[in-house]
Amino acid sequence: MGDQAVPADYKQFFEKKVNIMLKLQRRLGSAYEAATDAELVERIASAKDSLADRLVVLGHHYQRDEVIQFADKTGDSLALSRYAAQQHNAEYVVFCGVEFMAEAADILTASHQKVILPDLGAGCSMADMADIDAVELAWKEISQLTDIDNVIPVTYINSSAALKNFVGRHNGAVCTSSNAAAIIKWALSGTKDQDSLPDIVEVAKKTKKKVLFFPDQHLARNTAYRLGFNVEDEVVYDPEIELGGLDQESAERSTFILWKGHCSVHQRFNVAQIENFRNRYDNAVIMAHPECSHEVVEKADIVGSTDAIIKAVNAAKPGTHIGIATEVHLVNRLADTHQDLYIECLDPVMCPCATMNRIDLPHLAWVMDGLLEDTVYNQIIVDEIIKEGAKLALDRMLSIA
Numbered sequence: 485m486g487d488q489a490v491p492a493d494y495k496q497f498f499e500k501k502v503n504i505m506l507k508l509q510r511r512l513g514s515a516y517e518a519a520t521d522a523e524l525v526e527r528i529a530s531a532k533d534s535l536a537d538r539l540v541v542l543g544h545h546y547q548r549d550e551v552i553q554f555a556d557k558t559g560d561s562l563a564l565s566r567y568a569a570q571q572h573n574a575e576y577v578v579f580c581g582v583e584f585m586a587e588a589a590d591i592l593t594a595s596h597q598k599v600i601l602p603d604l605g606a607g608c609s610m611a612d613m614a615d616i617d618a619v620e621l622a623w624k625e626i627s628q629l630t631d632i633d634n635v636i637p638v639t640y641i642n643s644s645a646a647l648k649n650f651v652g653r654h655n656g657a658v659c660t661s662s663n664a665a666a667i668i669k670w671a672l673s674g675t676k677d678q679d680s681l682p683d684i685v686e687v688a689k690k691t692k693k694k695v696l697f698f699p700d701q702h703l704a705r706n707t708a709y710r711l712g713f714n715v716e717d718e719v720v721y722d723p724e725i726e727l728g729g730l731d732q733e734s735a736e737r738s739t740f741i742l743w744k745g746h747c748s749v750h751q752r753f754n755v756a757q758i759e760n761f762r763n764r765y766d767n768a769v770i771m772a773h774p775e776c777s778h779e780v781v782e783k784a785d786i787v788g789s790t791d792a793i794i795k796a797v798n799a800a801k802p803g804t805h806i807g808i809a810t811e812v813h814l815v816n817r818l819a820d821t822h823q824d825l826y827i828e829c830l831d832p833v834m835c836p837c838a839t840m841n842r843i844d845l846p847h848l849a850w851v852m853d854g855l856l857e858d859t860v861y862n863q864i865i866v867d868e869i870i871k872e873g874a875k876l877a878l879d880r881m882l883s884i885a
């Protein structure tokens with residue numbers, strides 16, 4: 485991949501992350517690094533057989549195919565964590581995804597279950613854009629500008645356990661890309677009974693509640709617009725600037741305070757790519773993940789989470805040309821499994837999510853071999869104090885949507 489194809493924030497992220505990875509993720513040695521794919525596949529399959537129901541392997545949709553082939557369950561982050569929590573016999577949960585997902589699995593699983601991330605370098609650049617110190621500072625700053633009792637913090641599941649704990653302690657909730665609208669309606673209205681709610685924009689005017697949403701500004705903006713809010717109702721909090729760049733007027737006026745974060749993968753999609761695809765095909769259908777910018781989402785025919793995109797592709801008429809704005813491994817897998825459709829990733833030079841991509845055959849074989857000898861490498865353990873508040877925030881989400 486040429487230098488031009490690497491976004492600037494990826495570079496910054498990796499410069500910061502490389503040092504951490506060197507400290508945390510040990511070299512695997514030549515037994516794994518020099519092994520052929522065929523040898524590694526055989527090793528992993530054999531370890532899986534031996535461990536039987538003591539082990540469950542989870543694979544996020546964005547993982548590579550050679551890893552996905554070993555997953556007992558594929559899905560998005562929440563679906564996988566919920567699945568893990570139901571596998572009471574499984575002593576070991578090998579999570580082929582990124583760190584915040586393994587943390588969520590550790591929070592939701594029982595104490596006898598050990599959650600393992602095959603490569604500790606598999607973080608998430610979006611989750612890293614809102615660290616707990618910056619969020620604590622933001623909370624203090626916002627409390628200088630508006631009545632903080634009216635501010636409900638909501639964090640996207642793509643965030644650290646520390647943030648989920650913060651949200652839990654401040655009467656907020658976690659959300660996913662599937663249930664963000666329901667969680668925002670709950671935050672602004674204070675009611676879980678969504679069916680009885682009149683227009684949420686009117687409700688928010690009466691309650692004067694606000695949502696502080698992190699780390700992804702795009703998911704929040706796209707969801708708010710879908711609910712009927714507009715640009716006047718939002719302000720972006722930039723953690724690099726004093727007071728986040730807010731003043732009393734903007735903080736008081738806004739219903740949404742959006743953390744200045746984004747996904748490095750989904751921000752690569754743009755309107756020109758959509759127009760190009762539509763120009764090429766008469767029956768084009770555009771599907772976009774809500775982590776894409778609002779301009780992209782506005783031009784899409786179908787907007788939804790990875791699961792929603794998969795369902796929409798499954799329901800498409802044969803012969804349809806589908807352009808998808810989400811991570812390329814998922815798009816390529818959909819194209820391979822739906823030979824009666826024409827499926828393309830909208831970004832022709834799309835690179836995969838680089839951190840998801842760190843989970844590979846050598847790392848998977850290494851952790852599985854360890855388990856055969858009762859050695860647990862790379863266990864993800866969330867501190868009990870953090871776990872308590874984070875679980876509160878996750879349980880609150882599950883009770884709402």
Ligand code: SF4
Nearest residue numbers: 608609610747749837
């Ligand atoms: S696709 Fe984006 S949000 Fe998902 S793990 Fe990668 S960087 Fe994070």
